[in-house]
Amino acid sequence: xxxxxxxxxxxxxxxxxxxxxxxxxxxxxxxxxxxxxxxxxxxxxxxxxxxxxxxxxxxxxxxxxxxxxxxxxxxxxxxxxxxxxxxxxxxxxxxxxxxxxxxxxxxxxxxxxxxxxxxxxxxxxxxxxxxxxxxxxx
Amino acid sequence: xxxxxxxxxxxxxxxxxxxxxxxxxxxxxxxxxxxxxxxxxxxxxxxxxxxxxxxxxxxxxxxxxxxxxxxxxxxxxxxxxxxxxxxxxxxxxxxxxxxxxxxxxxxxxxxxxxxxxxxxxxxxxxxxxxxxxxxxxxxxxxxxxxxxxxxxxxxxxxxxxxxxxxxxxxxxxxxxxxxxxxxxxxxxxxxxxxxxxxxxxxxxxxxxxxxxxxxxxxxxxxxxxxxxxxxxxxxxxxxxxxxxxxxxxxxxxxxxxxxxxxxxxxxxxxxxxxxxxxxxxxxxxxxxxxxxxxxxxxxxxxxxxxxxxxxxxxxxxxxxxxxxxxxxxxxxxxxxxxxxxxxxxxxxxxxxxxxxxxxxxxxxxxxxxxxxxxxxxxxxxxxxxxxxxx
Numbered sequence: 158x159x160x161x162x163x164x165x166x167x168x169x170x171x172x173x174x175x176x177x178x179x180x181x182x183x184x185x186x187x188x189x190x191x192x193x194x195x196x197x198x199x200x201x202x203x204x205x206x207x208x209x210x211x212x213x214x215x216x217x218x219x220x221x222x223x224x225x226x227x228x229x230x231x232x233x234x235x236x237x238x239x240x241x242x243x244x245x246x247x248x249x250x251x252x253x254x255x256x257x258x259x260x261x262x263x264x265x266x267x268x269x270x271x272x273x274x275x276x277x278x279x280x281x282x283x284x285x286x287x288x289x290x291x292x293x294x295x
Numbered sequence: 296x297x298x299x300x301x302x303x304x305x306x307x308x309x310x311x312x313x314x315x316x317x318x319x320x321x322x323x324x325x326x327x328x329x330x331x332x333x334x335x336x337x338x339x340x341x342x343x344x345x346x347x348x349x350x351x352x353x354x355x356x357x358x359x360x361x362x363x364x365x366x367x368x369x370x371x372x373x374x375x376x377x378x379x380x381x382x383x384x385x386x387x388x389x390x391x392x393x394x395x396x397x398x399x400x401x402x403x404x405x406x407x408x409x410x411x412x413x414x415x416x417x418x419x420x421x422x423x424x425x426x427x428x429x430x431x432x433x434x435x436x437x438x439x440x441x442x443x444x445x446x447x448x449x450x451x452x453x454x455x456x457x458x459x460x461x462x463x464x465x466x467x468x469x470x471x472x473x474x475x476x477x478x479x480x481x482x483x484x485x486x487x488x489x490x491x492x493x494x495x496x497x498x499x500x501x502x503x504x505x506x507x508x509x510x511x512x513x514x515x516x517x518x519x520x521x522x523x524x525x526x527x528x529x530x531x532x533x534x535x536x537x538x539x540x541x542x543x544x545x546x547x548x549x550x551x552x553x554x555x556x557x558x559x560x561x562x563x564x565x566x567x568x569x570x571x572x573x574x575x576x577x578x579x580x581x582x583x584x585x586x587x588x589x590x591x592x593x594x595x596x597x598x599x600x601x602x603x604x605x606x607x608x609x610x611x612x613x614x615x616x617x618x619x620x621x622x623x624x625x626x627x628x629x630x631x632x633x634x635x636x637x638x639x640x641x642x643x644x645x646x647x648x649x650x651x652x653x654x655x656x657x658x659x660x661x662x663x664x665x666x667x668x669x670x671x672x673x674x675x676x677x678x679x680x681x682x683x684x685x
Binding site: 162163164165195196197203222223224225226227228229230231232235238240241243245252253255256257263268283285 | 432434435436437438439440441444447448449451452455496497498499500501502545556557558559
């Protein structure tokens with residue numbers, strides 16, 4: 158097993174998403190025709206099939222809609238993170254995205270937990286959007 | 296009026312290789328063993344096979360070359376269990392349309408050879424790196440690296456929504472192993488108590504080791520022919536009575552019933568979209584004598600029972616815990632032991648079991664008077680089989 162962290166491959170389709178993350182911004186593909194934001198990243202709007210979606214910055218806030226806790230590592234890189242949580246977050250704007258949840262013990266995670274985006278820089282090209290519990294009043 | 300494919304095709308023969316954690320064989324070697332067994336079962340010779348449909352295990356042309364086949368109609372499907380029933384559907388339609396007469400449908404898996412099993416290292420063609428996530432919801436850069444993660448995500452949501460318990464999920468794991476212990480082909484032969492289940496370690500919480508399929512090597516061959524031709528062959532025909540296709544789109548997630556709200560699925564409390572498989576087979580759901588579903592992870596059994604309407608949303612978990620899916624229960628499920636314990640064969644060993652049940656060949660695990668059996672999995676795909684022409 159490789160010790161390296163598996164990383165997304167940047168393509169013409171997803172470049173805008175990762176470029177925004179590197180600037181510490183969470184963006185979603187956005188339809189210029191019907192104004193919806195959506196995920197996963199796609200070449201057209203999945204709701205109206207309009208071409209050439211652009212990117213829209215979103216609030217970065219949402220709620221945990223489901224989560225799992227890995228107790229076994231399938232890539233060597235994740236071994237020293239065990240146990241680690243992967244959350245599915247429903248953004249306030251609608252789409253659901255996956256990420257890790259920081260600053261909370263895995264056993265304290267609950268569905269419905271309000272969260273906000275934070276960023277984990279991996280290298281010059283890749284910064285991963287991650288989440289942490291929403292601090293009220295901020 | 297449209298042409299009706301009901302019971303126009305039948306399964307003439309089934310065969311398997313040995314199932315083992317590591318057979319040390321290539322997929323083509325294992326397929327040759329399964330094909331030989333299926334030919335013996337049907338009474339056909341290799342020269343009678345004029346169609347080759349490969350779900351997994353190699354390239355159709357290399358395979359035909361090495362196995363000495365001369366086929367006039369070959370097809371190559373995607374390397375996934377969800378293509379099992381569609382492969383058989385296409386074979387059934389092809390023989391009914393006269394494009395071929397005897398189609399060998401084959402599947403082989405060699406997870407041991409791939410290294411690391413699913414979800415890590417060089418497993419399964421690096422599917423976890425695909426655009427938008429892997430085919431079971433994987434996203435490796437977040438450590439979401441195993442096909443079970445999609446099922447775990449769905450079960451977490453399901454139990455939150457309906458208050459289902461881990462003990463109820465454990466009933467899937469223990470019942471399936473009970474069935475496997477009656478199947479000489481099954482890799483896992485021992486039974487487990489609920490206490491054993493609850494003591495088994497978490498792999499991807501809330502899923503435990505005993506919620507996950509065995510990882511193995513093996514091959515299956517199913518020979519499909521026309522209903523007329525099947526009647527002249529060695530064994531009693533098993534008719535492909537009704538079919539429903541693989542659904543796809545934002546409402547669908549491979550390891551969650553529609554409406555649960557996993558990944559981009561809209562969340563709704565509405566019951567699953569009704570399946571068309573029953574009307575197409577000309578049966579009622581109550582006519583189903585046994586249910587076979589893809590069970591790589593135990594929540595999938597609960598989800599399939601709801602998706603196909605045997606239970607209302609949220610009611611399958613307690614229903615399984617009451618023992619309704621055991622042999623002798625209201626609806627025996629996966630009497631072969633399924634992926635959880637017979638072996639991970641992409642749904643193909645389920646087809647073998649269905650055929651043997653409908654012929655009455657299953658000994659201690661025989662469903663009494665089995666007449667109509669259903670295979671199904673998430674995303675709506677299903678075949679209904681019968682030993683009578685429905």
